[in-house]
Amino acid sequence: xxxxxxxxxxxxxxxxxxxxxxxxxxxxxxxxxxxxxxxxxxxxxxxxxxxxxxxxxxxxxxxxxxxxxxxxxxxxxxxxxxxxxxxxxxxxxxxxxxxxxxxxxxxxxxxxxxxxxxxxxxxxxxxxxxxxxxxxxxxxxxxxxxxxxxxxxxxxxxxxxxxxxxxxxxxxxxxxxxxxxxxxxxxxxxxxxxxxxxxxxxxxxxxxxxxxxxxxxxxxxxxxxxxxxxxxxxxxxxxxxxxxxxxxxxxxxxxxxxxxxxxxxxxxxxxxxxxxxxxxxxxxxxxxxxxxxxxxxxxxxxxxxxxxxxxxxxxxxxxxxxxxxxxxxxxxxxxxxxxxxxxxxxxxxxxxxxxxxxxxxxxxxxxxxxxxxxxxxxxxxxxxxxxxxxxxxxxxxxxxxxxxxxxxxxxxxxxxxxxxxxxxxxxxxxxxxxxxxxxxxxxxxxxxxxxxxxxxxxxxxxxxxxxxxxxxx
Numbered sequence: 001x002x003x004x005x006x007x008x009x010x011x012x013x014x015x016x017x018x019x020x021x022x023x024x025x026x027x028x029x030x031x032x033x034x035x036x037x038x039x040x041x042x043x044x045x046x047x048x049x050x051x052x053x054x055x056x057x058x059x060x061x062x063x064x065x066x067x068x069x070x071x072x073x074x075x076x077x078x079x080x081x082x083x084x085x086x087x088x089x090x091x092x093x094x095x096x097x098x099x100x101x102x103x104x105x106x107x108x109x110x111x112x113x114x115x116x117x118x119x120x121x122x123x124x125x126x127x128x129x130x131x132x133x134x135x136x137x138x139x140x141x142x143x144x145x146x147x148x149x150x151x152x153x154x155x156x157x158x159x160x161x162x163x164x165x166x167x168x169x170x171x172x173x174x175x176x177x178x179x180x181x182x183x184x185x186x187x188x189x190x191x192x193x194x195x196x197x198x199x200x201x202x203x204x205x206x207x208x209x210x211x212x213x214x215x216x217x218x219x220x221x222x223x224x225x226x227x228x229x230x231x232x233x234x235x236x237x238x239x240x241x242x243x244x245x246x247x248x249x250x251x252x253x254x255x256x257x258x259x260x261x262x263x264x265x266x267x268x269x270x271x272x273x274x275x276x277x278x279x280x281x282x283x284x285x286x287x288x289x290x291x292x293x294x295x296x297x298x299x300x301x302x303x304x305x306x307x308x309x310x311x312x313x314x315x316x317x318x319x320x321x322x323x324x325x326x327x328x329x330x331x332x333x334x335x336x337x338x339x340x341x342x343x344x345x346x347x348x349x350x351x352x353x354x355x356x357x358x359x360x361x362x363x364x365x366x367x368x369x370x371x372x373x374x375x376x377x378x379x380x381x382x383x384x385x386x387x388x389x390x391x392x393x394x395x396x397x398x399x400x401x402x403x404x405x406x407x408x409x410x411x412x413x414x415x416x417x418x419x420x421x422x423x424x425x426x427x428x429x430x431x432x433x434x435x436x437x438x439x440x441x442x443x444x445x446x447x448x449x450x451x452x453x454x455x456x457x458x459x460x461x462x463x464x465x466x467x468x469x470x471x472x473x
Contacts, residue, residue, distance in 0.1 A: 020078045020262055027268035028073040031093070032066060034275040035305065036101060042282055042297065043306050044105065050302075051310055051353060055107035061115070062104070068118040069100040072125040073268075077132060080263040083396060083404030084389035086252075087412030088128055089267055094416050095308045095363050096125050102309030108317040117316055120375045124365060124382035131386030137394040142438045149439050157206040160198040161229065167195050168236040197426060203233040203242040204411055204428025209435055211246060212406035215253040217442075244299070245410040252409055256402050274300065308416050311362035314353055315370040325371050330421055345371060367419040384420055392429075396436040408432050 044054035072092055077085045099121055104114045210226030213219065230242040255266050278300060281293055289297070328337040329345040341348045346361030353360070361367065369381035392412075396404040411429035424430045 017078075020265060021074070023265055024076065024078060024268055025070065025073045027265065027272050028070055028097075031268065031272040031275060032069050032097060034272060034279055035097065036062075038275060038279055038282075038301055039101060039105065039306070042279075043301050046297075047302055047306070051106065051314065052102070052306065053106045055105060057104060057111045061111040064115055065100040065104055065118060068122040069097045071122055072096065072129075075126065075129055076264065077129070078262045078264050080401055080405065082132060082136075082389075082393040083399075083401045083408060084392050084412065085132065086263070086267075086405040086409060087415070088389070089264055090409075090413055091128070091363075091415060092125055093268070093271055094305055094413075095312075095365065096121055098305055098309030099312035099365070100309075102306065103313030103316060106310065106313050108313050109320075113320075114313075114316075116375060117312070120378050121312075121365065124369075124378045127379060127382035128386050128389070131390050134390060136390070136397050139395050139397070139437065141398070142440070144438050144440075146440055146442075149435075153206075153209075153435070157202070157210075157229075160202045160206060161232070163195060163198045164202060164232065164236055171236070199233060199237060199239075200426050201428055201431055203230055203239060203245065204414065205431040205435070206428075207233070207242070208245050208249060208410050208428070209407055209432060211249050212253075212403070212409070215250065216400075216403045216406055240303075241410075241414075248410055248413070249406060253406060256405070308363050311349075311360060311366055312370075314349060314360070315362055315366040318349055318352060319370050319374055324373055324377075327368075327372050329367070329371060330419075361418060363416045364418070364420045364423070368421070381420065385415065388420060388424065392433050395433050399436055399441045404436060407436060 039052075040054050044052045076089060076092060080086060100118050103109065103117060104111060109117075207226040207229035210222045210229065212226075214221070214223030214226060227246050230246055233239055233242040255270060256263060258266055278293075278297060282289060282297065285293060323340040325339065325341075325345065326337050327333045328339040343351060343357070344359075345367065346359045347357055349362075350356065350358030350360040364381055364385060365378050368384065369377035369379075371377070373380065392404075392408065396408075408429065411423065411427060411432055414423045414427050414429070418427055
């Protein structure tokens, strides 16, 4: 068969690159339309008691929300060239876009007061993207052997697991999501600093690492051990995140393996497709949806794509009328800067809005941004997150970006619910980066073999540029 001329081949490649961007923008636009419909017709009505509400506003402000929600899709990276870009897309879809609409519709602030919040959040998303224009730092390679690493990993994972089992022995129960708060209340007496770290490192780092490693290298035992570990944590403390991590990491794995198209397109259209299916089911079933539909709508509409937007609005309004923390909500900083509140930050916000000691800890743009300095804090938090992403990509550059993405995905997703510092230090993200830095890369049995996907080349300045890589993930 005759080989195509270089000019023709180059033209085809340019054509492929050209149509990816419109498809990404179209996918985001479809998602925004479905999100607005789902919020007005389901979320605001079903979860009104949580603070969700729908106060109609003029088309002008809705159009601005659409503009600021869709605008980042013009520069978001199309192809996965650095592992943190996966988290970048997840934060954009689950936090930034909901934060354009929910604060506008809940009515805590006047629409004209929400516009600056939209604009600054849009700039914050852009600051995260600027980080990919900088070349990665060449980190000195670890000399620790795989045998020594896995021995240390087994000791750490075993110690954490034993500590959890001993502390909760006799109080472990597999309950429904409706009963998890009773389980958490019963588990409060077993608390303590050491145990808290064991719990957070287990379900935030050790067990997700086993799940991701098992999927990527097709080692069923690793996947099974990691999954059982997450079920163990759920049975002790009722943490939905531990169970959902199994589903999310597995779903991400199959999404990465699906077809030859750029990962961002698959992610955006998968999310849009999920919303379309759920909205269609809700319309068909009417006011009496079955239990499975209610559960899926809760996990997707409320927990994954609704709560972050609500908390953005609540934090924005609260810190317009109350003192900023100036980072005093963080340990060590509060030794030097006075913390102006009685309760921890999330609990203080929960008490203000719900009159009860409810923990409403929010994403990093709210906790490290709005709470610390207001709107300027969003920009500062965005720069700090971009630097954190650069550290992650530099420390793990010798591994396949897809492996790093699988391993760190759920920890980075925690940024949609926790502060930067909590996520990195106690939430497990820093520990995962350390694991990947120490562990020697290998391709034996990896998902790159025997599949249509090509391994991602080592990141460089060109590959780190926004959407300019010739590689496909």
